[in-house]
Amino acid sequence: MLRDVLLDLPVRPALAPLLRALTDAGGAVLVAPPGTGKTTLAPLAVADGVPGRVLVAQPRRVAARAAARRMADLLGERVGQRVGYAVRGDRRVGPGTRVEVVTTGLLVRRLLRDPDLPGVDAVLLDEVHERQLDADLALAFAVEARAALRPELWLVAMSATPEADRFAALLGGDTPAPVVRAEAALHPVARVFTPPPRPVAPPGAGRVDPLLLDHVAATVRRALHEQDGDVLVFLPGAGEIGAVARRLADLADRVAVLPLHGRLPAAAQDAALRPADRRRVVLATSVAESSLTVPGVRVVVDAGLARVARTDLSRGLGALVTVPVSRAAATQRAGRAGRQGPGVVYRCWSEGTHGRLAAQPEPDIATADLTGFALDLAAWGSPDGAGLALPD
Structure with missing residues (x-):
């Protein structure tokens, strides 16, 4: 899909290394500051590397809808064709959708319902540095689903901050996942x-x-x-x-x-x-x-x-x-x-x-009400979170 996009954003040189890392290791961390185009171009590049659907998880509904619309515009299509989205109360996807942008909360619900994510070949978790509860759960559940059920599933943690080591360790298990970095493009x-x-x-x-x-x-x-x-x-x-x-x-x-x-x-x-x-x-x-x-x-x-x-x-x-x-x-x-x-x-x-x-x-897990979080862990089968790849 990236072949159809002429837009040259700063993240573009990092996309080939990202695909090589995913091919070799199955998981990777993409560090790209705001404005480099990671949310726009990385999903399209990953879609070129897998036959199935790519899920992109965003912490907020407005961001999920905007990201899908931006990618669809670059492809010259309407949302719901090759690029779609699903948020609470609103879903625009079709039989030909290759990239689906969802909220992290919706991804958690899908993993709880069907942990092997049928038809999905890659999951990209955006803005993982924000450490929202749903984002931490989505990462932990996806890592365990990949280890137990879907070893071929590609996982990418995308972040705007350089503190990538913790996520590389979570994605990689015994060997940290590769970290791919894009240069910033901000003006003074x-x-x-x-x-x-x-x-x-x-x-x-x-x-x-x-x-x-x-x-x-x-x-x-x-x-x-x-x-x-x-x-x-x-x-x-x-x-x-x-x-x-x-x-x-x-x-x-x-x-x-x-x-x-x-x-x-x-x-x-x-x-x-x-x-x-x-x-x-x-x-x-x-x-x-x-x-x-x-x-x-x-x-x-x-x-x-x-x-x-x-x-x-x-x-x-x-x-x-x-x-x-x-x-x-x-x-x-x-x-x-x-x-x-x-x-x-x-x-x-x-x-x-x-x-x-x-x-x-402060991450939500350190300060927020954890009642819903605990219920989701129990539904997953790990009430105390033991063994799950939860960030510190």
């Missing part, structure tokens, strides 16, 4: 630290301080005045996106203000991922950190917050809380401004605060 991104003029309340289980949202809206106005190109704004959730959109409502006659989060209808998500006839301000959650490309973006405004799952020990239940973003995630967000040319990121915190941020986000 200038960093501007712009903390709020007055102290704001720290994030937590309650609402985000309205003073911070006022400051984010003011920073967007500043960015529109000082820079060219579209603006991508990172906010922790749909509520904050709506609040900042209301603060920018007076710009509607000259700027398109568009939300982008997982609760939106598919048509609204698609609108945020298409170029427009005027400047755009895309207000997004962390869904836009990786996998998705928002065209035209030359400026990022980062509120510095993320919404994550945590266990509320006082109630014994899972809950969503707002936390400061990690330095790794902040770097990923900033890189979105350098996909198509030199860009600028406005960080709504101080340089001193940046140095105190956690280096990496």
Whole structure:
């Protein structure tokens, strides 16, 4: 299928080594920073190496749909022909589909139902560095299914970060799987630290301080005045996106203000991922950190917050809380401004605060409610996870 695509992205030189690694070892880790094209071109290349279907697992529904649409566009086809997708409540595949993009949660369900994945010859797990619960389970189940039932199944773990050794060890067993690396293609991104003029309340289980949202809206106005190109704004959730959109409502006659989060209808998500006839301000959650490309973006405004799952020990239940973003995630967000040319990121915190941020986000398995996770392990036949290839 890659033969039909003329697009020359930075990941392309790494695809031949990837196929050699899979032919020799059956598993591989592909490390490719955002913007190199791994999500777009690697599945098409792998499809050229196997006769059956290729499953590509994405952590988020919006990313799964966007990846399938991008690959289908490159092939000059509609989604549902050689490239399709399946997410909760929506599936577009056909008898001739060779590459199917699914969410990691859906892949877990398929593995629980039919561990040998009939008709599937390769599984690519994208953004494994994010360490979501479903992603960890999908990797562990796929590794065990390959070892016990499908030794010919190709497995690829794809990551945007260079910390690939743990995944290489999990995929390879006694001998670590090969690691194939693609070079970054980011343009330089200038960093501007712009903390709020007055102290704001720290994030937590309650609402985000309205003073911070006022400051984010003011920073967007500043960015529109000082820079060219579209603006991508990172906010922790749909509520904050709506609040900042209301603060920018007076710009509607000259700027398109568009939300982008997982609760939106598919048509609204698609609108945020298409170029427009005027400047755009895309207000997004962390869904836009990786996998998705928002065209035209030359400026990022980062509120510095993320919404994550945590266990509320006082109630014994899972809950969503707002936390400061990690330095790794902040770097990923900033890189979105350098996909198509030199860009600028406005960080709504101080340089001193940046140095105190956690280096990496905590994996869900260390902080989230593990009730569903434990039930899935029990359904798999390993209630305590013993012997499974779960990342540390």
